[in-house]
Amino acid sequence: MPATRSSVRERIDAGGRSFSFEFFPPKTPEGTGHLWDAIRRLEPLQPTLVSVTYGAGGTTRDRTVEITAQIAHQTTLTPMGHLTCVGSTAAELRGVVAAYADAGVHHVLALRGDPVGGPQAPWTSTPGGLEHADELVEFISRLGTFSIGVAAFPDKHPSSPSLDLDVQVLKAKQDRGADFAMTQFFFEVETYLRFVDRAQRAGVTMPIIPGIMPVTNVAQLQRFAQLSGTPLPGPMIEQFDRVADDPQAVVEHGVEIASTMSAALLEAGAPGLHFYTLNRSFSTLRVYRDLGLTV
Numbered sequence: 146m147p148a149t150r151s152s153v154r155e156r157i158d159a160g161g162r163s164f165s166f167e168f169f170p171p172k173t174p175e176g177t178g179h180l181w182d183a184i185r186r187l188e189p190l191q192p193t194l195v196s197v198t199y200g201a202g203g204t205t206r207d208r209t210v211e212i213t214a215q216i217a218h219q220t221t222l223t224p225m226g227h228l229t230c231v232g233s234t235a236a237e238l239r240g241v242v243a244a245y246a247d248a249g250v251h252h253v254l255a256l257r258g259d260p261v262g263g264p265q266a267p268w269t270s271t272p273g274g275l276e277h278a279d280e281l282v283e284f285i286s287r288l289g290t291f292s293i294g295v296a297a298f299p300d301k302h303p304s305s306p307s308l309d310l311d312v313q314v315l316k317a318k319q320d321r322g323a324d325f326a327m328t329q330f331f332f333e334v335e336t337y338l339r340f341v342d343r344a345q346r347a348g349v350t351m352p353i354i355p356g357i358m359p360v361t362n363v364a365q366l367q368r369f370a371q372l373s374g375t376p377l378p379g380p381m382i383e384q385f386d387r388v389a390d391d392p393q394a395v396v397e398h399g400v401e402i403a404s405t406m407s408a409a410l411l412e413a414g415a416p417g418l419h420f421y422t423l424n425r426s427f428s429t430l431r432v433y434r435d436l437g438l439t440v
C-alpha cells in the first residue's frame with residue numbers, strides 16, 4: 146500500500162478523526178456534471194477519503210471502478226471503492242479487486258449488497274459467489290494489502306431478526322479482517338451510542354463511523370428510510386412537513402439537523418463522520434462550516 150497519509154485507521158489510531166464523503170455513479174451526463182462539481186467543491190476540505198457506491202445488483206460495476214480510478218488519478222483525494230457480492234462469482238469479485246489495486250485504490254468497503262428485489266427481499270447468493278460480507282472481507286484481505294471497511298446498522302439491518310445478530314455479524318467482519326465500520330444513516334444520536342456500546346461489549350474494537358445524511362428532499366428521505374428500515378422521528382417529520390412547499394427551507398432544515406447531530410456525535414466521542422452527499426456539496430459544506438471544520 147502506498148504511504149497512506151489518509152488511511153482511516155492510521156488517522157483514528159493516531160488520535161484523529163476520519164471524515165469521508167460518499168458519492169454514487171451518475172446515470173446521465175448532467176449527473177456526471179453534478180458529481181464532479183461536488184467532488185471539486187469538497188476537495189479542499191481534505192477528507193480522509195471519498196467513496197463511490199456499487200449500484201444495486203452490481204449494475205454499476207464498470208462505472209464504479211472507472212469513477213474511483215478517476216478520483217485516484219485526477220484529484221488529491223483518497224478514494225474507497227465499494228464492492229458487493231450481488232450477482233458476482235468469486236472470480237468476478239477478484240477481477241474488481243484487481244482493478245481497484247491497478248488504479249491505486251487501497252480502501253474497499255466490503256458489502257453483501259441487497260437482493261435484486263430490494264433490501265427486504267429474501268437473499269439468494271450467486272452460484273460460485275459469496276454468502277455474506279464477512280466472507281468478502283476475508284476474500285479481499287487475502288488478495289492484497291487493503292484497508293477494508295464494512296457496513297453497520299444502528300437501527301438494525303432491515304432483514305435481520307435482531308440487533309444481537311447484527312452485532313455478532315459486525316464482530317465476525319472484524320475477526321475476518323475489517324479495519325473500520327461505517328453506519329447506515331440514522332436520526333437519533335442515542336441509537337448510535339447504544340449500538341456502539343453494545344458492539345464494544347461484544348468485542349468490537351474497530352472504529353464505527355456514523356453515517357450522516359443531510360436531508361434535502363422529504364419524499365426521497367421517506368423512500369430511503371423505508372428501504373433501509375431507518376425510523377424517522379415524528380417531530381422531525383412534522384418540522385419538515387411545515388416547510389415542505391419550500392425546497393430551500395427543507396435543505397436548510399436538513400443542514401440544521403445534520404449539524405446538531407454531528408456536533409453531538411463528535412462530542413460523545415464518535416471517531417469521525419461519513420457523509421452521504423447524494424452527489425451534492427452544499428449541505429456537507431454547510432455542516433462542515435457549522436462544526437468549524439472548514440480548512
Ligand SMILES: Cc1cc2nc3c(=O)[nH]c(=O)nc-3n(C[C@H](O)[C@H](O)[C@H](O)COP(=O)(O)OP(=O)(O)OC[C@H]3O[C@@H](n4cnc5c(N)ncnc54)[C@H](O)[C@@H]3O)c2cc1C
Nearest residue numbers: 198199227256257258259277278296302304305327328329
Ligand atoms: C456505509 C454503507 C454503504 C453501503 N454501500 C452500498 C453499495 O455501494 N452498494 C449496495 O448495493 N449496497 C450498499 N449498502 C447497503 C448494504 O449492501 C445492504 O444493507 C445489505 O443488505 C447488507 O450488507 P452488509 O454488507 O451489511 O451484509 P452482511 O453483513 O452480509 O449482512 C446482511 C444480512 O445477513 C445477516 N448475516 C450476515 N452474516 C451472517 C451470518 N454469518 N449468518 C447469518 N446471518 C448473517 C445480517 O444480520 C444481515 O441481516 C451500504 C450500506 C452502508 C451502511
